[in-house]
Every structure is written in structure tokens, then in C-alpha cells.
Amino acid sequence: MSWKRVICCGLSLGAGVPLLAQGSSPVNDSGATAWMLTSTTLVLLMVPGLAMFYGGLVRTKNVLGTMMHSFAAMAVVGVLWAVVGYALSFGPNALGGLIGWSRGLVLLRSIDQTILPVGVPEYAFAMFQGKFAIITPALIAGAVAERISFRGWVCFITLWVIFVYCPLCHWVWASDGYFFNLGAKGAIDFAGGTVVHISSGVAGLALALYLGARHGYPKTAMSPNNLTFTLIGAGLLWVGWFGFNAGSSIASNLDTARALTVTQVAAATGALTWVLIETVMHDKPTSLGMASGILAGLVVITPAAGVVQVGGAIALGAIASCCCFGMILLKNRLGYDDSLDAFGVHGTGGIVGALGLTFFIRDSWWAEAAAKSPGWGILAQLKVQAFAVGTTIVFSVCMTLIIAFLVEKFVGFRVSEAVEKTGLDHDIHGERAYGLNNLN
């Protein structure tokens, strides 16, 4: 986690200290900068990847509407983040640490010349972080696919990023954040297990429960319109995740390579495990299972990518697929409609990762932790992790429900039954995804 500290120094420097004193200012490391820019680009690639993944899973009449949920996040949060999001997340503590704030960071003005101590322009860091703020709300859409209005969605994610994502991001990744200073070496969340996956996963669950199931669910079969898209989407997500995780080292060195390695191994193990489970249970290894397993493996390793080794990555990947698979079975029992399993995969995988990583932390980390707080051990760290996870869940669920309530009341969130029948594409967007289906 040492990168956080470095960043945050940089940040407080960027935000507070006069920038013109360039005497001892950090020098740009062109290699680290190159990798951070590449990572930013890779995380951006995850958004079309997610649009393909989700878009392929819905019914033919809702393809564009579903893809637009991801693209809307790109557009809305893309602007929002630069305007106030970064200030709210990485500004110094405000409101007693509930959130960050710095007027200078509005429109990213005060970082115009900042090079972080790690040798990366703060702009690159801000944009990298901005991509996380884009992908997180986009993930939620999976839980309520095929039944929400575009207008409602746009309002929802605007509020959600401001009131849920930014605070969480501040707590976890700002040097003065709550979680960052828990226990010996802080709560471990390398690349966003809590901030990204748990928060979006449980928000999805809350939304799915609040808005109710799709008309006809679970009686009517709702077949994916295009599994090739889903598979390719999963592939692009895997590719982008290398930026997501390895980029979170905010460097281009051994830590980065380690993060990439465990990401690769966990994704592969997750995929293999899921397909194996399916083969054993139904004798049908499905492509949806392959895609889901890839996701599960990637999600679980996200918080852990800075502290586990290859063996741990294999273990976590396998456990994640089992848990996510189990969670989805449970969902089918309970009967709520988490349409594309945003909670089933991201929520579950995130929780498993954030807690499970404790058992696979590399020795050198323990040594450092023990140096700071003698006797620091698995149980102690597990408590810290559990606290972070728990707080995230409670906070995200409560805030999500409040926001959803407001959006439903003032803008309208769930579409009418008529629109649901016609489909989002034609009714809301006035388009049809596959002109090729008709003669034209």
C-alpha cells in the first residue's frame, strides 16, 4: 500500500503547498508516467468492454439501453470527476473526514503543474482515478438492467458518485482517510475491492430490491441476445483490468509486475473453476460461465493484488468462483431480480477478496506491519478488513436507497410496464440495436 502514502503526500502537496517552489520538486519518471497513461487507457477500455458484456446478456429489445448505461457513466462521470469529483475524493479532509474538499482542485486547476513524488504528473493520477469513478456506477446497471429509465439513471449516477463513490474513495485512498489509517498498515484495498466492487455490488442489490423484479421474472425466460458480445466483453475486461490493478501501483516496477501477475492468474483460475463447477453440476460448461468466472477471478484479486503471491491468487480465484456461483444459486432461491448479477459477482467477489486476502498476505507485508505495530497478525488485520467491508456495505446500501428514492420520486427511475414490454431501445432511445434483423 505504500503507493497510497506517496500519492497522498503528492496530493496534499498538490492541493495545499504553493506549487511554484520548484526547487526540490519531484522529477517526472517517464516510464512510470507511460505506464500510468497506458493504465488509464486500459481502464477506459473496460467501459466498452462492460457495455459489451452487459449488452450481450439482455434481451434484443434492451441492448442499446443497456449499453447506454455504461456509456452514460463515461459521459456524465467523465465531466463530473474533473469538475468536482477529484476535489471531493482527494482533497484534504472536510466535514470531519466524511469527505475531501479543496477548492483549488475544482476543474483540476491546482494540479496543472504537479508532479507526484512517485514521478508521475498528478493529472495522470487524477485521470486514472477518474476512470475508476466511471466504471463503478456503470457496474451497478447490471443489477437493474431492462427496467430503468435513462433519465433516472443519469440522475442516479450523478448523485451516487458524489454521495457514495467520492466519500468511499476518500476514506480508502486519501492519506487522511478513515480506512487508510486503520490498524497497523491500514485496510488493504489495492485497487478497489471495497470502493469499486463491494460498493457497486451492494448498491446494485439495494436497487434491485427497491425497484423490484422485471415484469415476468422469474417465470419468463429472458435469453441473452448475443453471447459473443458477452465473451468478447469479458475478454476486454480482462485486458483492461491489467491497467486497473497493475496501474494501481502508481509506478512501473516490481510491484506493478506483481500486481499484473496475480491478476492474470486469478482471472484464469476463476474462469477454470466456474467452468469446472458447471461441468460437474450440469455437464455443460457454458460461455456465460467462462465469462462469469473471469469476472469473479478479476474482482476477487482487485483488493488483493498488492499483497498476495501466485499461490494466493490461485486460491482466491477458485474460492471466488465457488462463492459467486453459490450466491447466484441463492439468488435464484430467494427470487430477487439482480438481472445480470452485479451483486452476485461484484458484491460477492469483492467481499470474498477483501476478507480472504488476509490469509494470503506476503511475508514482507507482515514484517512491515509488525514493525509498526508489534504482534500484528491475521486476526487483527481480518478485523480491520471486516470493519472496512462492513462500513462500506452499510454506507453504500443506505445512501443508495436514499438516492434511489429521490430519483424515483422526482425524475422517475423505473419505467412503466408498457415501456418494459416495448423495450428500452425503441421506447426511450427511439432506436433498434440490430437493423440487420429487419429488411432495410
Added chain:
Amino acid sequence: MSWKRVICCGLSLGAGVPLLAQGSSPVNDSGATAWMLTSTTLVLLMVPGLAMFYGGLVRTKNVLGTMMHSFAAMAVVGVLWAVVGYALSFGPNALGGLIGWSRGLVLLRSIDQTILPVGVPEYAFAMFQGKFAIITPALIAGAVAERISFRGWVCFITLWVIFVYCPLCHWVWASDGYFFNLGAKGAIDFAGGTVVHISSGVAGLALALYLGARHGYPKTAMSPNNLTFTLIGAGLLWVGWFGFNAGSSIASNLDTARALTVTQVAAATGALTWVLIETVMHDKPTSLGMASGILAGLVVITPAAGVVQVGGAIALGAIASCCCFGMILLKNRLGYDDSLDAFGVHGTGGIVGALGLTFFIRDSWWAEAAAKSPGWGILAQLKVQAFAVGTTIVFSVCMTLIIAFLVEKFVGFRVSEAVEKTGLDHDIHGERAYGLNNLN
């Protein structure tokens, strides 16, 4: 713009000075090289991205033909650029500066060992630039989609790159180019507002007028065959554009990060604005609008990415979407058939960007300009920009018409009505895009 100067030194060095004197030769900066190679790769990704974007918008019978226009550019210009294109663009002034030339640059022979002063192998720079030469003619295809012959297209882009792209590229980006030496600090065109977008946009317009409208236009509705492709294509273009713009810094440092930041913000603002306009005007935010807005934002920031800040990027992105949207409304009034709005988006966006950036230039640039030419101000720079834009338009339109005339006369450019009815895919390429539409 300082990168240009540096490059151009490198170039003249690469082209003219004996290379064996390695005593004081520049050292490779592995970080900058890494980012330049990555950027080259990202710009290459824009070609399949564009193929998806355009391919999704045409009718089912013309999908492959349309995608082949992009891929043909990849194949033809890929070879052409290495053989003579780079020599024509980045060789020293020839024909009184109308174009560049250096025999040694043919087949890139003379740069085999060159490291540019910025620490990047000239090969990397040449390939990066080569990708621009590929994407530019590919953009034109949108204006005349669904009605040109493959043979004609291949001939057209060959001539167009030699006689339009290379000269323009030389004027704007070679150290001894016309535009490069206009005014205090040259005409500002960071990553190709004039060279790439204006030149291709107005060429598209000229071609569309010269070749005439598609049979049945505008009476017959011509529905996009696959909007999912168009959306994903727009996503890939966004991803690739990070290489396009941030790579144009020919470095991996603060400038690079700045370029990436404003690119991101302008694209998001463009998308948001376009969707807002649609919502206000027709109550239907479309996915095509989302994709178009992304494009508009990306195009407008292209010339500006080196000199504006976040606030300016937001302004430019919003203005671009308004202008492009307006231009397309105007097209519908005027009745010409710019099929996929190559002029509407690239031409318009490029002009708005090249002129509009003047109002958002960062203070440090003004300071440098004033140092060189005291009292240099907005008006003066606006004149320089307008001159560059105007010259580009006139040059590109005239040359395009001449080339189109020759191609139509000697090879045949516009297909016959029969071919247009059958569709390019089956008639010219002997294939059908979607075998899945039939039983096979």
C-alpha cells in the same frame, strides 16, 4: 508545440546529418519510447474502431464494403507511408516548401539508427505519424459510404495521401513547414485538427457533392444495421484517441498527461451535450447521438490538446457538439448526402477546434508567444489559425476534386445503380456480412 521543434531537429538530423557521429547523439528515453510505441498501437486500434463505427451505420448489404474502406487504408497507406510517405512529409522542403523530400527516407532507410533529441527512436515517430496517415483517408469514406467502388477507393486514397495528406502534414508539422512558422509560435495544431480532421472532412464533403447522393436519398430510410457496433466503435475510438492526442506530445511527461486529461474531458462533455440536445429537441437521447457526441468532443480537442486546460476542454466539447449537430441539421436542409457525416463531425469539429482553441489557450503559452513577438494576442493568433484553416480547406477541396475526377475517369469511382441496389458486399466483395441472417 515545443515537441514539434524538437522532433524536427531530430528529423533534419535524421535525414541530413551523417548518423555515424554517435558521440553526442541523443540517448534513448525508455519511458518516452514506451509511450510512443503504446500510442502508435492505440492509434492503430482506431482503425478497427472506425470500421466498427462506420460499419454499424450502413445498411446490411454494405457492411463489409464499408469496413473494407478502413482496412484498405490500413493496407495501402501502411505500405505507402513507409515507402515514400514519410519522406514526402518529413523530408526537408522541396518544390519551394510545397512538400518535403529526402531520398534517404525512402523505405525509412536513413533513420535506421536515429534517436530523436527527445529520446525516442525516429522509427517510433515515423510509425506514429504513419498511423495518422492511415486514419485520415479512412475518415473520408464516411461521406461517400454505400456508393463507391473498392478499386476506385484504393486509387483515391493512394493519390490523396500523396497529394493532399503529405503536403499538409509537411506544412503543419515539419520544422520548415509553412504553418509551423506562421506568427509568433506557429499555427497551433497539436494532433491534427487541420491535417487530419479538416482536411478529411472537407474532402468528404467535396466527394459527396462530386459523386452525388445515394439512390433513393433522402426519401428512402437507410437504417443502421448494427448500432451496437457503432457504440463499441465509438468506445474504441475514444480509447485510441488517447494515443492520438497524448502521443502527439512525443514524450511521456506533464504535457502528455495534460493532453490526455483534456481529451478525456472534451469527449465526455461532447457526448453529454449531444445527448442533452437530443433530449431537449426530441425527448430521445439516442445511442447514435452518444457516439456522435463522443466523436465531436474528440475531434474538437485534437488541435487544442496541447494548449487548453480542463475548463477550456469543457467549453470546446460543448460547443463542438452544438455546432456539429447544427451542421447536420443544415445538411438535412441542403439535401446533399454526406452519408455518415464525415464533414458534419470531422470537418465541422475540426474547424471549431482550430479556431475556438484560440480563446482558451493557457497563460504560459501566451507568455512564451509574447516573448517572441511582443503584444501577440488572441486576434493575432486567430488570424494565424484562420489562415491555416482556410488554406487547408481550399487546398484539400481542390486537390480532392481533381483526384476524384481522375479516379472516376480512369478507374471508376461511383458504382452503378445495379451494384448500389445489390449492395457492395455481395457485388464487389462476393460476400455477405452476416451469415447468421441465413440458414447455413
Added chain:
Amino acid sequence: MSWKRVICCGLSLGAGVPLLAQGSSPVNDSGATAWMLTSTTLVLLMVPGLAMFYGGLVRTKNVLGTMMHSFAAMAVVGVLWAVVGYALSFGPNALGGLIGWSRGLVLLRSIDQTILPVGVPEYAFAMFQGKFAIITPALIAGAVAERISFRGWVCFITLWVIFVYCPLCHWVWASDGYFFNLGAKGAIDFAGGTVVHISSGVAGLALALYLGARHGYPKTAMSPNNLTFTLIGAGLLWVGWFGFNAGSSIASNLDTARALTVTQVAAATGALTWVLIETVMHDKPTSLGMASGILAGLVVITPAAGVVQVGGAIALGAIASCCCFGMILLKNRLGYDDSLDAFGVHGTGGIVGALGLTFFIRDSWWAEAAAKSPGWGILAQLKVQAFAVGTTIVFSVCMTLIIAFLVEKFVGFRVSEAVEKTGLDHDIHGERAYGLNNLN
């Protein structure tokens, strides 16, 4: 090839020498590391690219099954490589050099802190190499598409990677490997002409002959279900190949830029040539031809990317397309069913490249070779290349047949005629690729 030597020192260091002596240990080069991580990511992108390429070419009923062959490689070999693959490939000679082995490399444990002498963490190198081990068996699938069981495929690639890929990789790229020490400067195989393309191509041929043709072949027409996918897949492969080839320099410098340049030029030439041949022969330049030509050009330059210049790349690209085109014509005469021409393109292109490169080697290489072994010339090197190619072919074919026999016998490889008729997607995976084809 100098990078190999450097790597291998690193490796033996990583595997054998105690790692704690950090006094004189190599320093991380953030730029080289950034490019290696980027390259790893790009090569990963080739897997979804290949899935699209192959997936688009089969019949509608086999799309998912075919894509799953690529994804299975990602999952299976992703785990396998980290567990034992790297140890088998890059461990010191075992079994008299037949293969490598080092217990410490199991689960990549011993490289946890290794920085290679070239300044790159060995993790990055291991993951980069791992992607090669994934893509190679995935290529084979094209030869036996539409008729193999998923179960059989998973077993096959597991065994194939262990018993064919790892030994070959060891011979060619380990510092103590057979081929690495042939002749003056070793057999030239920059990025995997023998290891990747020849080995997979001839393995495909062997499998296709062993398993027999698809039911109905060649009488029944088997039309590609989605050529847009194939084209985009080819585009993604081109993009990824920049990582494949330029990454194989294990650096971020002039060599890297050179490799990228010739890759670009060869791919473009290959595409252009193939399309020209088609135009001359049938007056139909096809999109499948464009895609095939891109592949042929990329394959042929793979072994050569470290030693040839632009002129040589053009020559090789053109020759490759001619040879591959001819080979496919020959296949149609001979009547065996290499369904998607894995041998026709990868086998043929790889052989042409590995042998043909001899005639285009840059002077500096000859100088170095002559320094080591006076009088070393084209003929001598051609013998070395031919020996490497021949050994690879014989080894790969024999081992492939043995493995195929075992898999067929114990797990079942070829599906029954009934499954073949129903299609892999529905029968084996219980899914259908295009829900959009039906009302849902």
C-alpha cells in the same frame, strides 16, 4: 537476438543464484517495464481477437464453441503456465536439455524479487511469455473447428503445452537451449516463428488429418456466420501483434521500434498482396482475404522482426501472402479439412518467415555473426534455420499425434455426428450464440 542472452542470464540468476544479494542487483528500468507490461496486455488482447477471428468464420451453430477454444486456452494455460509452464520452459536444462526445470520456479516463487539485467522484473517477462503459451495452442483450434469436444480440447491443450510448447520454448529461447546455441548466433526466431506459428500450424495439420474432415466437407458449403467479427478480430490481432513482436525485444528502445516498424509494414503488405491476388484471380477482393493477408504478413515477420529492415519486411509480407494463398489452393486440391486454415496461414507463413528471413538480415547482424564465426554467410544460416524448422515440424507433429491419440482414447476428442449436426453451441455448451436470431 541479444535480448535472449540477457534474459537468460537473468533467468539463471533468478532460478539459481541466491536472490538476497541485492548489492549489485540490476535496477528496474521503468520505461522498459512499462512497455513489457503493455506488451503483455497487448498479447492478451490477441486472445479475444483470435476468438473473434475464428468465431466469425464458423457456422452459426458453432460460434460459441469455437470462441471457447480460445478462451479455454486463456483459462487453462493461464493457470498451468504459472504453476509449472514457466519452470519447464525457462528453468535450466533438464533431461539432457530436452526441457527445462527448476523447482523454485513452480508457482513463480523464486522470481518474486528478481529484476532481470535488462531492467525488467522477471514477473513481467514470465507473464509476457505466458501469453505466448496461451495463444499458441489457441491457434491450433482453427484447424479442427466445428468438430471437437470441449473436454477433449481442454485435455489436449494441457498436454500439448507441457509436452510440445514448453520443450520448444526451452530450446529456442532459453540460454542453454539447443536452437539458441546453433551456428554463429543461434537459430533466429525473434518472436516465435518456430515456437508459436510453425509448431501450432503443423500441429493443426496433424490434428486435422487425424480427426478427419467435418461431416459434409467439402461438398456442403460452410459459410462464415459473421465476417464483421472476423475483420475486427484481424484488426485486434494486428494491434496485439505489436506487443507480440515489439515486446519480444524485452526493452523499450531502438530494437523495439524497429520490430514494431517491420511488423506494421509486413502486415500491410501481406494484406495488400492477398487482396491483389484475389482481384486478379476472381475480380473479388474479399474481406476474408484482407483478414487472411494481415495474418499472413504478421506471421511471416514474427521470426524476422529483429533482423530485417523495411525493405525486407515488404518482401516477406508479399511472399507470405503468395505462399499461404497457394497452400490453401493446394489444400483444396488435396481435400483435407484444415477448417480455418491454421496450417495454411500459421504453418506456411511461419515456415516461409523462418527460412525467408535469412535473405533479408541486416548487415550489422552479419557483422556480429562473422565476428563470432568468420565467414558465416547466408547458406550457413539457412542451414541453421532449416534445421530448427525441420526439428520443430517433426517434433510437433509426432507429439501432437501421440497426445491426440491419447485424448481420443481416454476422453474423446472428435464429437459424434449427431453433435456435429446440432452444433457445438447447443449440444456441448447448452447455449446459442445469437439470441437475437430468435424472438426472446
Added chain:
Amino acid sequence: MKLITAIIPEEKLDEVREALIEAEIERITVLRVSGHGRQQEIVVQRGKKVVPNLIPKVQITIACNDAFEDITVDTIIRTARHGGGEVGDGKIFVQDLNECIRIRTGERGGQAI
């Protein structure tokens, strides 16, 4: 026996199907078609109002015994209609069916329906 072919709006398929099943008409065949009639569906593409020539519709084919003709037709009319009836609600065509054969058993006539 009769062969009933109905062209209905896409979004009505589920409703019609459910109603038919309730009326014990459980065997149907459906497919996507495109129709041209009096309905004009205005679509806006990049700010331009476009009237597609052909509108996506769903066609339902039902073979039934004569006694079931009325209930089938009535069920479709009732459920495929938008409110009080809108242009584009579609058509039902009824034809004679000479013979119906169940492939599985080879049964013919009314009992094979």
C-alpha cells in the same frame, strides 16, 4: 382445420402468447417480419426525422381445428390491440388447412394439431 396467421406489434407478443396459452392454444410458431402498412413510425437519426419504410413486426402462425378458430382470433384481437386500437396493430389471416401431420408420430388431421 384452419391456418391462422397474425401480424402483430413486436411488443405484444408476450401478451398474446400468454392469453393464447390460457385459452389452451398452446402450439404456435412465431417469426420476425417487417411490415408496411398505414403505420408511420417516425425515427430521429442525428436530428433528422426519418420514416422507415418497413416496421418490425411479429408473425404468429397457428394451425387449429375449426372449432378453435373463433377463440383464437378473438384472443389475438383482444390482446394485440393497443388500447382502443391504433394504426399498426396488425392483421389476422385465416386460411383452410387441408392436412396437418405430427412428424413425431405420423398422426394426421385434427388430432395432430
Added chain:
Amino acid sequence: MKLITAIIPEEKLDEVREALIEAEIERITVLRVSGHGRQQEIVVQRGKKVVPNLIPKVQITIACNDAFEDITVDTIIRTARHGGGEVGDGKIFVQDLNECIRIRTGERGGQAI
């Protein structure tokens, strides 16, 4: 009433439709089908000549009153034909139609066409 079904080449759809509309036959339903007949369409895949078993065609379905049968059929024949007639130009099938119902209004028979 008659139910006219025509199988025509894909590229002729627009022409046929326009001619039908001119002849005041404005309501039609169309769909993609694949046909096998005497037409042989040779396709070259990677240098290999392939003869697809099934060729994409378009099917047009028109319900019309008896008086319109001839003009409908003649219009289609005239416009769907390639020049003097080529193999693959397609077929027209005419059947009796017992009943036609407009879903919107419930009208039946000739006026519902």
C-alpha cells in the same frame, strides 16, 4: 380474397415495393428467407469456389381482394425480373384467403385488407 406470397431476389425488394405502392398495393409483409432452386451462386472463399446450398431471398406476403390479384402478380413479375429473366428470379404463389381481420377495428373481409 387471395394471399399472394412471392419469393424474390434480395436486391429487388425496393423496386418491387415502390412499384406495388404505385399500383396502390400499400400493405405488405416481408421477411428474409433462404432458398434453394436452380440458381447457383458461386462464391470464392480463400481461393476456393464454393456453391452455397441456400441463397438469401426475400419473401413478400400480400393479402388482397380478388380484383387486385392480377395487378399484384403482374407488378411483381415485371419488377422482380432481372432483365429478360434470370435463374433465381423467384416464384409467386397464390392461395385463397378465407378471412382477413384488421386487429385495430375488428373489421373483417375485403375491407380489412
Added chain:
Amino acid sequence: MKLITAIIPEEKLDEVREALIEAEIERITVLRVSGHGRQQEIVVQRGKKVVPNLIPKVQITIACNDAFEDITVDTIIRTARHGGGEVGDGKIFVQDLNECIRIRTGERGGQAI
């Protein structure tokens, strides 16, 4: 003349077509449809058993002279059946065909089939 419409399982198309061609019934038109009948195809999606409402089927349309009706029907029954007959094997519908016209030549009736 008769118009024969058969709904068969997707995977049987090739077999049926080949048998028809052998029986010298060479002209057919086919298309994808989705059917609902007694067949229940269970699909597992993310561990959940799902019964799709509509199962993909293939529809074959053949116009033939009366003399060919029996052989056409028998050929289809024989080849479209899974083993001894399974639910979902499909249906064959036979209707009268008043007129058949070859667009290429304008020929009508039996010789135009």
C-alpha cells in the same frame, strides 16, 4: 398444386434437404422460426434452470404438384424425426395452392413449380 409447410428441428435441416433432393424435390424455401409446443428445452444459465418459451426451429416451404405431395411429406417425416420420434420433431401443414408463377418466364401452374 399443394403448398407444404414443415416446422422441423434446426439440426435436421441438412438431412431433410438432402433427402428431398434425392427424391427430386429440389426447390424449397427455408427460414428460421421460433416455436412453442409441448417440447421443453431446459437451459442452464448461471446455475439456474430456465425453460425458454420459444425454441428455435426451421420452417421449410415447398410448393409441389399434387402427385408429389405424398413423397414430400413422407420424406420429411422420415428424415426430420429423431429416432423413434421425440417431442419437438415438428409438424407438417398442407394447403391448396391455386397458382404458382415463375417470375423468370411468367410460366404458370404445374410447370412453374
